[in-house]
Amino acid sequence: xxxxxxxxxxxxxxxxxxxxxxxxxxxxxxxxxxxxxxxxxxxxxxxxxxxxxxxxxxxxxxxxxxxxxxxxxxxxxxxxxxxxxxxxxxxxxxxxxxxxxxxxxxxxxxxxxxxxxxxxxxxxxxxxxxxxxxxxxxxxxxxxxxxxxxxxxxxxxxxxxxxxxxxxxxxxxxxxxxxxxxxxxxxxxxxxxxxxxxxxxxxxxxxxxxxxxxxxxx
Numbered sequence: 001x002x003x004x005x006x007x008x009x010x011x012x013x014x015x016x017x018x019x020x021x022x023x024x025x026x027x028x029x030x031x032x033x034x035x036x037x038x039x040x041x042x043x044x045x046x047x048x049x050x051x052x053x054x055x056x057x058x059x060x061x062x063x064x065x066x067x068x069x070x071x072x073x074x075x076x077x078x079x080x081x082x083x084x085x086x087x088x089x090x091x092x093x094x095x096x097x098x099x100x101x102x103x104x105x106x107x108x109x110x111x112x113x114x115x116x117x118x119x120x121x122x123x124x125x126x127x128x129x130x131x132x133x134x135x136x137x138x139x140x141x142x143x144x145x146x147x148x149x150x151x152x153x154x155x156x157x158x159x160x161x162x163x164x165x166x167x168x169x170x171x172x173x174x175x176x177x178x179x180x181x182x183x184x185x186x187x188x189x190x191x192x193x194x195x196x197x198x199x200x201x202x203x204x205x206x207x208x209x210x211x212x213x214x215x216x217x218x
Contacts, residue, residue: 007033009033009034009035009055009121009122010035010053011035011037011054011055011058011121012038012039013025014039014040014041014042014045014048014057014059015060022039024039024087025039027114027118028118033122034121042071046071046075049075049079050079055082055083056083056084056085056121056124056125058087059084059104060088061090069099072084073207073210076102076104076213076214077205077207077210080170080171080213081171083105083124083125084103084105085107085108085120085124085130086099086108087108087110088107088109102214105124105130106120106130106132108132120132157199157200161192162195162196164182165182165192166209166217166218167218168181169193169208169209170212170213175190193205193208196208
């Protein structure tokens with residue numbers, strides 16, 4: 001088991017239906033390059049993700065009752081190194097677009113075949129993005145339009161040092177540690193972070209990191 005964990009993609013499954021959660025676990029566990037390190041309900045997702053730090057978070061949504069775009073943003077903030085994929089039968093395009101624009105790395109409709117799911121997760125884990133299944137074409141078009149509108153403005157607003165600060169913050173460094181890396185004082189980094197929040201219209205540090213990831217700045 002230890003040997004497998006060193007070589008495999010570590011996956012955390014979040015699902016509000018136990019049966020589907022167990023089915024996904026069984027499917028992934030049969031693959032040599034995947035290891036399911038845990039599974040949990042949406043309510044415990046953030047705590048489990050922080051504890052396990054998985055490579056991939058497979059966020060399976062069975063209903064619209066959970067605020068999963070909001071939860072996706074929280075997960076992106078607390079685990080910026082994890083790749084988050086929505087796996088759902090929900091057909092609300094606006095909710096799906098909200099999640100994608102929040103920075104999730106994949107959207108897979110539950111009509112997608114098992115081989116396609118596995119291929120998508122492998123691609124996502126290597127830095128790619130996957131939008132597959134129902135509404136995929138519409139979502140890709142909307143995302144491309146949104147990105148074309150947002151990215152030039154965001155890149156113009158943030159200078160090189162500010163992007164570097166966000167990159168270090170995404171790696172879990174404190175203001176003091178970022179200051180040491182950039183040869184600036186902790187007070188200067190704190191002030192710079194406030195300026196970054198304003199430019200990205202972010203509420204806090206985690207939100208700023210999530211926005212930077214969504215916009216492809218880091």
